[in-house]
Amino acid sequence: MAFTPHDVQNCKVDNCFACKCATISFSAAATPGRKVETASQVQDEKRLVADLDAYKRLRKDGLQPPATKNAAALERLATTKTEIERGKVYGTPKMAREIETNYKQLKADGVLA
């Protein structure tokens, strides 16, 4: 069966359904079964890859971040091992050092696991 495109140019039907079908442009996202990446999905994926890469590097350095999520930011901003292992960046490197000292003490005292 040959497909004959509807002749939109010469169609005389008012409010013609076939014309609408012929001229409507489906947005890529509305087309099922087709992998469409929106800008935000691309961003999410880039972030995910950056997090996974950072996580692997940190693990290789003998550090254990609590999760892969946000590992890139942690790697970039943390100045102490404690920050990496707690998954939290403290205000300033000085603060981070003090917190790390206290944290190690609490661990040594058996207050923290």
Ligand SMILES: [Zn+2]
């Ligand atoms: Zn028509």
